[in-house]
Amino acid sequence: MKLFKVFFLLISTMAFAQEFTVSAKISAIKESGPHVIYVGWQFRSLSDENPEIIRILDSRNMEVPYFLEYGATTVNEQGFRKFPIITKTNIPGKSSSFTIENTSAGKMQELTLAIANTDAIKTYSISGSNDNREFFGLVNDQILNGLNDPADTKVYKTIYLPLHNYKYIRIDLDDKKTLPVNLLEAGQLTESITPVAMEELVPYVKVEKADGGKKTRIRVKQDHWILIDRMVFDIKGPSFYKRNARIMVNREEKVKRKLHKTVNVVEEFELGSSTKNAIDFLHFEEKEFIIEIDNQDNPPLDIASVKFYQAPLRLVADLKAGEDYTVATGNDKLGAAQYDFINFKNKLPKNLPVATLSDAKTINISAPEKSPAHNPWIMWVCIAAGAGIVIYFCISMVRDMKDKV
Incomplete structure (x- = not known):
């Protein structure tokens, strides 16, 4: 029986290790108390931009209560x-x-x-x-x-x-x-x-002319699903312009069991020589999209650059000095965390110390499955182990019956 106990302990440990797919270490905490942890775009992109399933774990893999401040662009001092x-x-x-x-x-x-x-x-x-x-x-x-x-x-x-x-x-x-x-x-x-400084994103950007110069198309491509909160155009000329623009994404729709490709407009805005040309979005999240600008009969805009930014994601948690903490995510089975700590949000000091988060790492890159139940060899090992336990108990019962007789 000891062998079976050790085996199932190993299986349960493997299952826990694969619950999360992305993790990052928190820098050493020098003083106990509430801290702010800024979660950057790298961590968020690897977790497919689902902040609700983030967990903070201590050295014993116990959850540490926290609350989330998403998209805050200002701080009050x-x-x-x-x-x-x-x-x-x-x-x-x-x-x-x-x-x-x-x-x-x-x-x-x-x-x-x-x-x-x-x-x-x-x-x-x-x-x-x-x-x-x-x-x-x-x-x-x-x-x-x-x-x-x-x-x-x-x-x-x-x-x-x-x-x-x-x-x-x-x-x-x-x-x-x-x-x-x-x-x-x-x-x-x-x-x-x-204002809190936004984090700049670095997607692939390509500017091209279309319809004989009547339109300008800017193709944007990212490796992961990354939330964009702000887009800023640096336009060198002409001196006077006012152009309509839109963001378009490709979609696939199923009609009568057939997939049809469509182009959807998800955002419309205006670029002008008298504005800062900074466009703010509310949870705009795509891997690939196109920015299309109507030039009509005007010369195309001289676009020096288009920059994309993401508002910081803040985790606020009560941390202990000397403890090792990990921020983990990727377990889609988890819902939004419910902790008592959020009830004390308004009682915390305005300026909290910042705990730095290391670069995010994927826990299991080769296996997309998040649970060993989806991994065939582990499933068959579990079945075999279960059968072995049943046989063991059957043999034990037969021996006990013979001893009684």
Whole structure:
């Protein structure tokens, strides 16, 4: 029986190894915590652009929860714009006052304070002024609490105010029951939107004339199914032009049991001398296609280049320092992963460390089958092993019956 157990352990191991067809190693993780993993076009092309079946595996081949951010072209970076604290006054055992200059030169509806950690709960009032002499009420007798950040020596607290454009803002804190707090900074949280660099693809491109120059055809061919998110034309001339263009793909349709080849238009757009000639697509995915430009009676466009780009695919996962991780895909039997981790997406920091992914490798190039059940010799070995087990148990039962007799 031990022999059979070892045999089936070997078979199950082979089955697991062939579940995935593409894999790539994640660079060494130096610090535990959430990381961003950018998945490039090479990995995605080998997996036939099916991001839902991607899995992250640790050194024990256990799944690591992650969530997917597909096609994000911008990132939001949060900063802090400081306002000068021009006066600080304190009446011991009674109150503290801070006057802040609003340097934003605009309307204001919130103010963020950086306060040194304390367990105090304070009552505060806020007033505004344009001359720093006469102040008018904005907020009266509100509670300021939760002034302790276990991960930092200070805490940021945002106070919401009635919409105003006062140049000076005064905060009055009640110190009758508790000691004064240490106000370190005051200002506004800012959020900037930064475009994420797209990854350039390198398909085969050939520009040719058609219909006696009435049309220009650009043939594009790729080795794999690769998603294209942006296409950019570099056109040198003429100085003034406005042309209709389209993307066409060849299709085969079955009509009355016969295959008929057709040409389908999947996207139409316009090229013009007054535009940037950058065309964005939503999940345009083809191995081969043709870009056709109508020249009519005009001279053909002088096309210096056509470049294709893909928006980054981001995996966000909570990784441990020193652990070995692999990103794998190619198991078509898997559906979209369902992990609890996505529920904490909005609670993660804006700027996460990046874990680098190595070049993708195919696990089994020679065997297109993804499961040993489709491999004849493994199937016959399994059948033979099963028959052997049945015979073994039959012989054992016969021996037991003879012993009893």
